[in-house]
């Protein structure tokens with residue numbers, strides 16, 4: 151069994167839908183997980199936030215989403231012999247979901263409040279549309295699909311916006327997907343969303359469809375989990391900004407997780423977790439170049455060059471907290487991290503001295519609140535406009551110290567952390583230095 155996940159760009163128009171169908175047809179018993187069509191999740195969130203003060207504008211975003219989906223379906227089914235009832239069926243589905251969206255938007259406007267729960271309900275509409283419509287159109291194009299509501303499979307807790315899956319429950323529910331496969335059907339489900347035990351829609355966080363695919367793959371002991379996207383795998387660096395970047399043929403689960411976590415946009419950071427537990431290889435492949443090898447992520451870690459890849463985050467802050475005398479040394483660090491935990495802030499880079507700790511952290515909505523609370527705990531020094539550069543899969547510390555650090559010796563390093571066992575080197579530099587430094591290091595390592 152193979153889990154095939156197709157992202158937003160693969161779902162964008164009638165042409166890419168056909169490409170996706172051609173890829174699905176190459177497999178004997180696939181299960182398909184799809185994202186919302188390109189831009190839709192972002193538009194939905196925009197509609198929800200706009201609804202707070204401009205309901206007319208919010209409704210016009212909803213109308214645009216409706217129009218785009220109707221157009222996509224009509225275009226795809228244009229040459230189909232029996233297109234009228236098929237298009238009617240799809241347009242009823244679209245109407246129902248846009249109506250549901252408008253009801254949500256009105257509620258947001260009436261209550262003058264947008265909760266995380268409402269945001270999830272709105273955001274999930276993208277995948278509810280794309281998965282059902284794609285399943286209908288793919289059936290019309292000759293592959294026997296069965297639409298599956300992800301809410302029936304992906305059970306999560308109620309941590310809206312970033313819900314945590316219940317893997318045992320999912321393993322049970324996933325049996326129904328297998329039943330469809332046995333009947334000769336190709337299950338098609340939306341990624342990204344699920345449901346909590348109270349029947350409320352939840353989401354797995356931004357770009358969460360990859361994670362959904364991995365959860366389903368692990369639940370079914372799939373042979374492979376394949377993330378089909380618009381680039382030929384995971385690259386040595388972001389090819390949009392570093393044109394010399396090239397695809398990496400092989401990464402370990404650990405390396406791929408680090409890359410995703412430290413900013414590489416190809417994969418949701420949690421994707422590798424369920425797959426690595428079951429040791430199922432995760433492939434990243436390109437729908438436009440399906441015969442290119444792509445990247446294989448598995449338990450193996452091949453020794454290529456001294457570093458596998460470079461990634462970066464540009465919107466970061468360094469917090470340096472210095473203990474006030476009243477806090478004992480051993481309590482100090484625990485206290486600082488407790489405050490960060492409370493505000494759901496994940497630490498990217500950390501160094502400590504006896505009485506202080508410096509933390510590199512990605513800017514987030516809760517950062518200001520956390521700083522305020524930390525201020526009551528010790529003195530806090532805030533350095534804004536920072537970026538974190540991460541070298542992943544380092545296997546030569548001599549090389550790193552001599553070559554990388556000397557390469558960047560003219561750029562002030564605001565924080566450095568290196569873990570030999572994890573093969574990770576993180577440098578924090580000012581935001582405007584991030585791209586030039588990344589390009590320099592990439593050139594040095596990969597040219």
Ligand code: ASP
Nearest residue numbers: 185191342356357358359
């Ligand atoms: N559509 C969702 C998002 O953009 C999930 C995904 O595409 O992975 O976050």
Ligand code: MG
Nearest residue numbers: 157357416417
């Ligand atoms: Mg993606």
